[in-house]
Amino acid sequence: MKKENINKPSWLNLINIDSVYKSDKQRQAFSLFSMIAFAIVVLTFLIISNYDVYSPILTVSLLVANMTIIGSTVYFIQSRELESVALTTMVIIFLMCVALTYTGGKENTALYWLMFYPVVTFATLGVKLGAWLSVFLIVCCLGLLYGPDLGQVQYGSVEKSRFIASFSLVFIFSFIGEFYRQKSHATIAKITLAQKKDAYTDQLTGAANRRFITSHFFNLVSEQPQNYLPFSILLIDLDYFKFINDNHGHDSGDIVLIEFTKLLESQFSSDSIKARYGGEEFVVILPKETVYTAEKIANNFRQSLANKTLLNVEKDNITLTCSIGVAQVNKLEEYGDALKQADQFLYTAKETGRNKVISDLT
Numbered sequence: 001m002k003k004e005n006i007n008k009p010s011w012l013n014l015i016n017i018d019s020v021y022k023s024d025k026q027r028q029a030f031s032l033f034s035m036i037a038f039a040i041v042v043l044t045f046l047i048i049s050n051y052d053v054y055s056p057i058l059t060v061s062l063l064v065a066n067m068t069i070i071g072s073t074v075y076f077i078q079s080r081e082l083e084s085v086a087l088t089t090m091v092i093i094f095l096m097c098v099a100l101t102y103t104g105g106k107e108n109t110a111l112y113w114l115m116f117y118p119v120v121t122f123a124t125l126g127v128k129l130g131a132w133l134s135v136f137l138i139v140c141c142l143g144l145l146y147g148p149d150l151g152q153v154q155y156g157s158v159e160k161s162r163f164i165a166s167f168s169l170v171f172i173f174s175f176i177g178e179f180y181r182q183k184s185h186a187t188i189a190k191i192t193l194a195q196k197k198d199a200y201t202d203q204l205t206g207a208a209n210r211r212f213i214t215s216h217f218f219n220l221v222s223e224q225p226q227n228y229l230p231f232s233i234l235l236i237d238l239d240y241f242k243f244i245n246d247n248h249g250h251d252s253g254d255i256v257l258i259e260f261t262k263l264l265e266s267q268f269s270s271d272s273i274k275a276r277y278g279g280e281e282f283v284v285i286l287p288k289e290t291v292y293t294a295e296k297i298a299n300n301f302r303q304s305l306a307n308k309t310l311l312n313v314e315k316d317n318i319t320l321t322c323s324i325g326v327a328q329v330n331k332l333e334e335y336g337d338a339l340k341q342a343d344q345f346l347y348t349a350k351e352t353g354r355n356k357v358i359s360d361l362t
Helices: 010-014 017-052 055-080 082-103 110-146 157-199 212-221 241-246 248-267 291-306 334-350
Strands: 232-240 273-278 282-289 307-314 317-319 322-329
Touching: 010 212, 010 273, 017 082, 017 110, 017 157, 017 232, 017 248, 055 110, 082 110, 110 157, 212 248, 212 273, 212 282, 212 334, 232 273, 232 291, 232 334, 241 248, 248 273, 248 291, 248 307, 282 291, 322 334
Parallel strands: none
Antiparallel strands: 232 282, 232 322, 273 282, 307 317
């Protein structure tokens, strides 16, 4: 019999690869704030050393740019809004570059300062926004260099053509580098996510496995306790499952486990966690549910299972029952003890006749 995942459970949506994206955010932040630190030092030096040489419009532009960049840095420290700070900073530097081109800077050396812009804007804003701002900057520069006289400084024809050629080369290679870096990063993220999903999935039933709970679910609870705590644990074991394997074969046993998993998915809410712990034992975690409610939910499921045909062999409809132990977790550190308690309640249910739900309220 071909064994395959027969459901697409919602728990898969909980799997994330934040660590992969976190490293890219760190790269983006490091690039941005390295540029900011350099810009603050250079702008401060230029303002102090050349205020009597620069035109008033350039001095004011540099001063406004410097203060805005410092303000953006303070805003980031308070809000951690990296994208908005990066965009604001790069727009301010864009305007500063236009002002530099218009005034010429000191001894008409302004154009040299523009070469860094594509490199930094691609590194901090990515391909799309980086391309738009870089292209817009070169268009503005072309208008000032070759357009009508609006009071801007005059550059030599050789100087203008070399600037355009150099800026274009920097833009092209910055674009190529960032485009393929993002493409490679997206591929790595996709592969990593697929590997994580495979590692956390029970290959027979498609349910989550024990590793998902200990390696991933615990992290979610730790990061967002308000969305999960308190939660209740249902430790479920199929009654007389060995009878199926012994009398109908292991393929039939696999069918029963698959059908049982389908029932778990249909009977419990989408925000609950359903995991196969091994053999015919399953765990269901009910976020934000106390043991009082969880016991009622468990009894409803137990009754639904008893009325469900899990296997049809030679026109004989076979049903099974289950025993369930229920315990409550108020803090993540209590999970191990709560699981042991649920296991003890499950053992009690087995010993006292099976097809029962046992908790500390029973």
